[in-house]
Structures are given as structure tokens and as C-alpha cells.
Amino acid sequence: MxxxxxxxxxxxxxxxxxxxxxxxxxxxxxxxxxxxxxxxxxxxxxxxxxxxxxxxxxxxxxxxxxxxxxxxxxxxxxxxxxxxxxxxxxxxxxxxxxxxxxxxxxxxxxxxxxxxxxxxxxxxxxxxxxxxxxxxxxxxxxxxxxxxxxEVSAPGDIVRDSVRATLEAEVGAIMGGAAYQRVRPRIDSQFADYWTNTGRPSGRQTAARTEHDAAESAATEAATRLAALEQGFSDLEAARAKLKVLDRDLADTTDTERRKALVSQIDVARSAAQLLDTRRAEQGRLADQVRGLEDLTARLADARKAVRDTAAALSKAREKRSALEEELTTTRERAGTARDRLATARDDRRKAHAVFEAGNKLVTARARHIEIGRARQRHTELLPLESELEAARKLGTTVIPSSVIKTLEERERAVDKARAAVEAGSTRVEFAGDVSGVRIDGMSAEPGDRTLSRETRIQLGEAELIIRPPAGLQSAETALANARDDLGAALADHGVTSVADARSRNEIARDAVANVRTLEARISGITPAVALLGLDAGASAPKTFMAGLPASTEREGSEEGPDVNALTVIVAEADSALARAEGVDEAASRPS
Structure with missing residues (x-):
């Protein structure tokens, strides 16, 4: 951390x-x-x-x-x-x-x-x-x-637990599997450094024991020195007590020599304390070495026990191997029989699948034949619908915009207005009875009404009646002629004879537009996608398909196909038989 x-x-x-x-x-x-x-x-x-x-x-x-x-x-x-x-x-x-x-x-x-x-x-x-x-x-x-x-002090429980957990994890990783096999030669080599083949101490262990004995001697000597230092500390405490007394008496100048002697004793005591600290540190280091040797001895004992356990396991493995060899012979015989049965099951399964695939092809051909017949029928229905759709679309394009209709209506109202103005300014004459002697502008008159919009001369025998309309009537007639010309030109531009004819044509065009949507829906309904024939949805796909369809397809798939359900049951039974044979073969091949 x-x-x-x-x-x-x-x-x-x-x-x-x-x-x-x-x-x-x-x-x-x-x-x-x-x-x-x-x-x-x-x-x-x-x-x-x-x-x-x-x-x-x-x-x-x-x-x-x-x-x-x-x-x-x-x-x-x-x-x-x-x-x-x-x-x-x-x-x-x-x-x-x-x-x-x-x-x-x-x-x-x-x-x-x-x-x-x-x-x-x-x-x-x-x-x-x-x-x-x-x-x-x-x-x-x-x-x-x-x-x-x-000073050297032992670590606490928290540190020991952390170190112990780390060491246990490392030891577990080394003692397991291939890792142990890799370090085993090194263990044997290090074991030879400490023990002989007969189990007697040698090499480093002998040297370590010599060092241990020397360390114990040094520890004994250090303990003796420690006792002396402890005595020195006791003397130091006594000197400190005296020093306190001396501090109170510092004002007394008569004890200068005595104070100097006490200061010298204090210096000696401090040197002794430092020497004691050094010896304690040496004692701790030697104690660590002793604990290290004890730990090494314990690890050596564990290694010896592991070697003995390995030898016992090897002996048991050899006995088990003899028994497994006999069982292996029996298993091989069973495996041969199982392989024969497996080969027979595989051949039966192959034949069943071949029959099933042939039946599927016949069923597919039959279904294709049926779909082709349906496609022909839909194609027959499609052609008149497309003709009707084309005609409806053409009618839909003849619709006259509402703005044009409005303009025509305005011009028709202008004609009506001009006609009303002319009729309002003209003179109406009605002839009744015998009109054989009456002439109008030199022409014989006929019984009935007549509207006079300009100066007219009527001869009644020897007399002559001159009728003159108002002066503004001529301009009204000119306006009426212009309005009629404008209306006629507009109607001619759109190919109609009257405003009523234009409205009628718009109604027919609107009905045609609505009919286009209905026909498109009907065509979409009879031209779905057919996955079996590879047809996409839409009218173009069936026409292209029918155009490229050879005449020989009339007879393909006309015969009835086999019972696919029965073939499926046969194939499933063949698969089950093969699975059982494979299970028996696998069980016979697997060592028990």
C-alpha cells in the first residue's frame, strides 16, 4: 500500500x-x-x-x-x-x-x-x-x-496472517501438477545439500548446526553481557536519581568537582546503554537465524513425507494398471462388435436419408407445379386488371384543375350577365293574327315573339314602323360577343363544350383516380411473393416468370409425391438406431 x-x-x-x-x-x-x-x-x-x-x-x-x-x-x-x-x-x-x-x-x-x-x-x-x-x-x-x-521485534498477527496466506498460495501453486515436476529436481538437489541418502545430516545442515551452536554460545555470552548491562542500567537509574538531587543543588558552587564526577558516570552509563542496544539487536538476529533453521527442518520433514506418499501411490497405480490391462482386452472385443453394428446403422441411415431426400424432391416438384398453376391463373387475372388500370390512369390525367373550373364558371357568368344586359336593352315584339302583309326590314314576318336589338323597320301596308333600341344596346351586344368568344376559347383549350361538360369530365376523372387505388390494391393482392418460385411481390415478377416459363413445365410435378410423414418417421428411427449404435461404440471404446 x-x-x-x-x-x-x-x-x-x-x-x-x-x-x-x-x-x-x-x-x-x-x-x-x-x-x-x-x-x-x-x-x-x-x-x-x-x-x-x-x-x-x-x-x-x-x-x-x-x-x-x-x-x-x-x-x-x-x-x-x-x-x-x-x-x-x-x-x-x-x-x-x-x-x-x-x-x-x-x-x-x-x-x-x-x-x-x-x-x-x-x-x-x-x-x-x-x-x-x-x-x-x-x-x-x-x-x-x-x-x-x-530494536528488532516480531511482526504482529495481521502481518503474519498476510505473509502466511501469501506463502501458502505459493506453496500450493508449486506442489500441484507440472509445477511440482519442474521443481522436484531442485528439491532433490537441495535435499542432498542437507542430508545423505541414509538420512544423516551433511553439507549445509552440518554447517548450519555449527553456526547454530556458535550462535547459542554468542547468545549465552550476550545474555551475560545483558545482565551486566541491566546492572549498568540499574546503576544508571540510581545515577539519574542522584542527578536530580544534584540539579537542585546546582546553585551550590562548592560541589563542582562532585558534579563533574557524576557527569562522567552518566557518560559511561549512556555508552553502556548504547552497547546494550547493540547486543539486543545481535541477539534478535541470531534468534531469527535459529527460527529459520527450525523452519527449514520442518519443510524437510514435509518433503520426506511427500516422497513416501508418492512411492505408495506409485505402487497402487501399478496394481491398478494390471487390472486395467485385462479389462482393456475385454473392452476391445466389445468395441469390435459395436463398430460392426455402428457400420450397419450408418448404412441404414444413409439409405433412409436418400429415400427421404428423393421424396422431398418429388413433394417440392409437386408443390412447384401447383404454384405454377396458381401463377398462371393470377397472370390471367392480372392482364385485364392492368389494362383497366392503364385506362383509369389516363382518365385520371384528364381532370381539370379547380382553378380552371372556377375561371370557366366566371366566364359563363360573364356571358349570362352580358346576355341579360342585351335582353334588358332590346325590344320585344309579338306578331299575332294574319301577318301576310307585314314585312320586317324587307322580309316577311312570321307569327310569334321577336327581340329587336337594333333599329328595325316594320312595314304595315303603306305605313312603316321604325323601332330604335337604346343607344347602349350595341355595346352590350359587343360585350356579349366578347364574353362568348372568351368562354368558347377556354372550353376549346380543355376539349369541352360547356362548363357542365367540364364538371362531368372532372367527376369521371375523380372516379377514375379512386378506381386506380382499388385496381392497384387488387393487383397487389393477386401478385404476392412466392418463395418456392423465387417470385417477388408485384405485377412485373409474374409476367417475367410466365414469359420465361418453358412449355415442358406443364408435365413436371404432375404426379403425386410420397408420404413425407412416413419417410420422416423412418429417417428418425434410422437416426435413433445410429445414435444408440454410436453410444454403444463410445461406451465400448471408453476405458472403465
């Missing part, structure tokens, strides 16, 4: 009574150099408290965080990166104890924050009075306090 400290802030923590902030920490190695007694170790202790000591604990260690003689609440805030993500933890001890953890997923407080911090750092809950390094997980191995650089 990667852990990078970015910022540390303290308040009321041991000698840091006033707020103190250390930031600007970067990746890599950060070195803090300050004189003695400036708080470097206190800074490390604050980091350990923030990461591993619970906020609501009130044990001796937590009480030591408060400045001496002051009843205040120590506060710590640390910003750090873990697993590539930004985190921040804030803790307050003793008075108003609290904890808060901020991370990428939000904020947590109280017990949830402590649990999240433990999971993030791989630690567990520390319930000891002075702080248990074993509860700190893997980071506990890297935590070195003041004056502990030369």
Missing part, C-alpha cells in the same frame, strides 16, 4: 501548545532536520496517534498527549494520499473527543470513521494501554520510534 503524507497540523499536543502546521511535503524522501528537543519525535508520535490510536480512549498513552500540567484537548489533522486518492483525518483526544475522515466517497465521523481508517491502513483496533505496534498492520513494521533504531 502506498501512503504519502502531505500536511500535518497540531494543537495542544505535548510541547506544541500553540497551533503548528507542517505542509509542502512531496513525493519521495522528506527529511526534517532540527536541533534536539524541538519536537521531531513528537511530530511522529502525533502521526501515530492520528492513524492508530482511537479518539475516545483515555488510557495512559492518550493522557500523555496533553501538555504537562494542562487540562486541554490535543488536536491533530493530517492530509495524506492512500491508494492514489486524497484523504484527511482530524482527531481530538480527551475533552470533547472526536474523529472525522474525509475521502473521495464523502465524510465519516465517530466509529464509522475509525472503521474506515483501519480498513484503509490495514490495521485493527488497539485496546492496549501504551499502544500495541502489532495492531498497526504492515505500517507497524516501518514505524521506528525514538531510541528504537536497533
Amino acid at each position: 502506498s501512503l504519502k503524507i502531505r500536511r500535518i497540523a497540531l494543537s495542544n499536543f505535548r510541547k506544541f501548545r500553540d497551533p503548528f502546521v507542517l505542509d509542502g511535503l512531496t513525493d519521495g524522501l522528506n527529511v526534517i532536520i532540527e536541533p534536539n528537543e524541538t519536537g521531531k519525535s513528537t511530530l511522529l508520535e502525533a502521526m501515530r496517534a492520528a492513524f492508530f490510536i482511537r479518539h475516545n480512549t483515555a488510557n495512559r498513552l492518550a493522557r500523555s498527549y496533553a501538555p504537562h500540567g494542562e487540562a486541554v484537548a490535543p488536536q491533530i489533522e493530517i492530509g495524506f494520499e492512500a491508494r492514489g486518492e486524497e484523504w484527511q483525518v482530524s482527531k481530538r483526544f480527551l475533552k470533547g473527543a472526536s474523529v472525522e475522515v474525509r475521502g473521495p466517497n464523502g465524510r465519516a465521523q465517530g466509529e464509522d470513521a475509525e472503521a474506515q481508517l483501519q480498513a484503509l491502513l490495514g490495521a485493527r483496533r488497539d485496546t492496549s494501554q501504551a499502544g500495541d505496534a502489532a495492531a498497526h498492520g504492515a505500517l507497524g513494521l516501518l514505524w521506528v520510534g525514538q531510541a528504537q533504531a536497533l
Whole structure:
């Protein structure tokens, strides 16, 4: 796990009574150099408290965080990166104890924050009075306090469990299958380095035992020296007690020589303490070597047991092989019989499938013959429908636009209006009785009505009647002639004789357009897609098909096909028989 400290802030923590902030920490190695007694170790202790000591604990260690003689609440805030993500933890001890953890997923407080911090750092809950390094997980191995650089301590249960799980996984991967076969020669070679063929110690084991004996002698000597150092520590404690007395008497200038002697004794005691730390480190290293030899002995015993188990398994395998050889002979005989039956079943199946395929071809030809007949019938129905559709489409194109109809109607109304104007200005004369002596403009008159629109002379015997219409009647007649010419030209342009004829033709054209949709639907209904004949939907496909259809197809597929259902049953029975034969053959070929 990667852990990078970015910022540390303290308040009321041991000698840091006033707020103190250390930031600007970067990746890599950060070195803090300050004189003695400036708080470097206190800074490390604050980091350990923030990461591993619970906020609501009130044990001796937590009480030591408060400045001496002051009843205040120590506060710590640390910003750090873990697993590539930004985190921040804030803790307050003793008075108003609290904890808060901020991370990428939000904020947590109280017990949830402590649990999240433990999971993030791989630690567990520390319930000891002075702080248990074993509860700190893997980071506990890297935590070195003041004056502990030369001490060697065993890892805690968390670290042991992680290492044990890793080693067990590696051992399991090596001892299984081909991997074991690859490392077996190396195991035998290393076994020869420690034991002879008769099981007597030799080689490295003899050297290790010699080193072990030497280590035990060194350990005994170190224990003797340790006892002496312990005595020196007792003397040092006594000297420290005397030093306290001397500190009180520093004002007395008469004891200068005595103080110098005590300072010399203190220097000697410090040298003895350093020597004791060195011996303790040497003793720990020797103890690790002894444990390594014991572990190697245990692994050697396991390897010997594995060799014995392998030999026993090999003997059982040889006995089983003899029994399997006899069974194999019997199995081969059964396999020969099964192969004969399998060949017969395959031949029967092949014949059944050939008959089935021939029957399918006949059925397909019959179905094609039927579809061709239906196609001919649809083609016969299609031709008159297409002729009718073409005629309806032509009629549909003769429709006169409504704007033209409107123009014709306007011109017809103009003619009616001009005619009414002419009739309003003309004179109406009715002749009754004997009109043999009456002449109109020199022509004999006839009984009945007559409209006079211009000056007319009527001779009545010797008398002459002159009728003159209003002066505006001539312009009305001119307007009527123009309106009739315009109407006639418009009707001639569209091939009709009257407005009523135009309306009638539009009705016929509209009915033809509606009939086009009906005919198209009927044609679409009788020209569906026929997959068997490869015909697409539409009118062009059947016409093309019928045009390219040879006359010989009249007789193809006319005969009745076989019973496909019966052939299907026969094929299914042949397939089942083949499957049973294959199962018997496979069972006979498979070793038991």
C-alpha cells in the first residue's frame, strides 16, 4: 500500500501548545532536520496517534498527549494520499473527543470513521494501554520510534496472517501438477545439500548446526553481557536519581568537582546503554537465524513425507494398471462388435436419408407445379386488371384543375350577365293574327315573339314602323360577343363544350383516380411473393416468370409425391438406431 503524507497540523499536543502546521511535503524522501528537543519525535508520535490510536480512549498513552500540567484537548489533522486518492483525518483526544475522515466517497465521523481508517491502513483496533505496534498492520513494521533504531521485534498477527496466506498460495501453486515436476529436481538437489541418502545430516545442515551452536554460545555470552548491562542500567537509574538531587543543588558552587564526577558516570552509563542496544539487536538476529533453521527442518520433514506418499501411490497405480490391462482386452472385443453394428446403422441411415431426400424432391416438384398453376391463373387475372388500370390512369390525367373550373364558371357568368344586359336593352315584339302583309326590314314576318336589338323597320301596308333600341344596346351586344368568344376559347383549350361538360369530365376523372387505388390494391393482392418460385411481390415478377416459363413445365410435378410423414418417421428411427449404435461404440471404446 502506498501512503504519502502531505500536511500535518497540531494543537495542544505535548510541547506544541500553540497551533503548528507542517505542509509542502512531496513525493519521495522528506527529511526534517532540527536541533534536539524541538519536537521531531513528537511530530511522529502525533502521526501515530492520528492513524492508530482511537479518539475516545483515555488510557495512559492518550493522557500523555496533553501538555504537562494542562487540562486541554490535543488536536491533530493530517492530509495524506492512500491508494492514489486524497484523504484527511482530524482527531481530538480527551475533552470533547472526536474523529472525522474525509475521502473521495464523502465524510465519516465517530466509529464509522475509525472503521474506515483501519480498513484503509490495514490495521485493527488497539485496546492496549501504551499502544500495541502489532495492531498497526504492515505500517507497524516501518514505524521506528525514538531510541528504537536497533530494536528488532516480531511482526504482529495481521502481518503474519498476510505473509502466511501469501506463502501458502505459493506453496500450493508449486506442489500441484507440472509445477511440482519442474521443481522436484531442485528439491532433490537441495535435499542432498542437507542430508545423505541414509538420512544423516551433511553439507549445509552440518554447517548450519555449527553456526547454530556458535550462535547459542554468542547468545549465552550476550545474555551475560545483558545482565551486566541491566546492572549498568540499574546503576544508571540510581545515577539519574542522584542527578536530580544534584540539579537542585546546582546553585551550590562548592560541589563542582562532585558534579563533574557524576557527569562522567552518566557518560559511561549512556555508552553502556548504547552497547546494550547493540547486543539486543545481535541477539534478535541470531534468534531469527535459529527460527529459520527450525523452519527449514520442518519443510524437510514435509518433503520426506511427500516422497513416501508418492512411492505408495506409485505402487497402487501399478496394481491398478494390471487390472486395467485385462479389462482393456475385454473392452476391445466389445468395441469390435459395436463398430460392426455402428457400420450397419450408418448404412441404414444413409439409405433412409436418400429415400427421404428423393421424396422431398418429388413433394417440392409437386408443390412447384401447383404454384405454377396458381401463377398462371393470377397472370390471367392480372392482364385485364392492368389494362383497366392503364385506362383509369389516363382518365385520371384528364381532370381539370379547380382553378380552371372556377375561371370557366366566371366566364359563363360573364356571358349570362352580358346576355341579360342585351335582353334588358332590346325590344320585344309579338306578331299575332294574319301577318301576310307585314314585312320586317324587307322580309316577311312570321307569327310569334321577336327581340329587336337594333333599329328595325316594320312595314304595315303603306305605313312603316321604325323601332330604335337604346343607344347602349350595341355595346352590350359587343360585350356579349366578347364574353362568348372568351368562354368558347377556354372550353376549346380543355376539349369541352360547356362548363357542365367540364364538371362531368372532372367527376369521371375523380372516379377514375379512386378506381386506380382499388385496381392497384387488387393487383397487389393477386401478385404476392412466392418463395418456392423465387417470385417477388408485384405485377412485373409474374409476367417475367410466365414469359420465361418453358412449355415442358406443364408435365413436371404432375404426379403425386410420397408420404413425407412416413419417410420422416423412418429417417428418425434410422437416426435413433445410429445414435444408440454410436453410444454403444463410445461406451465400448471408453476405458472403465
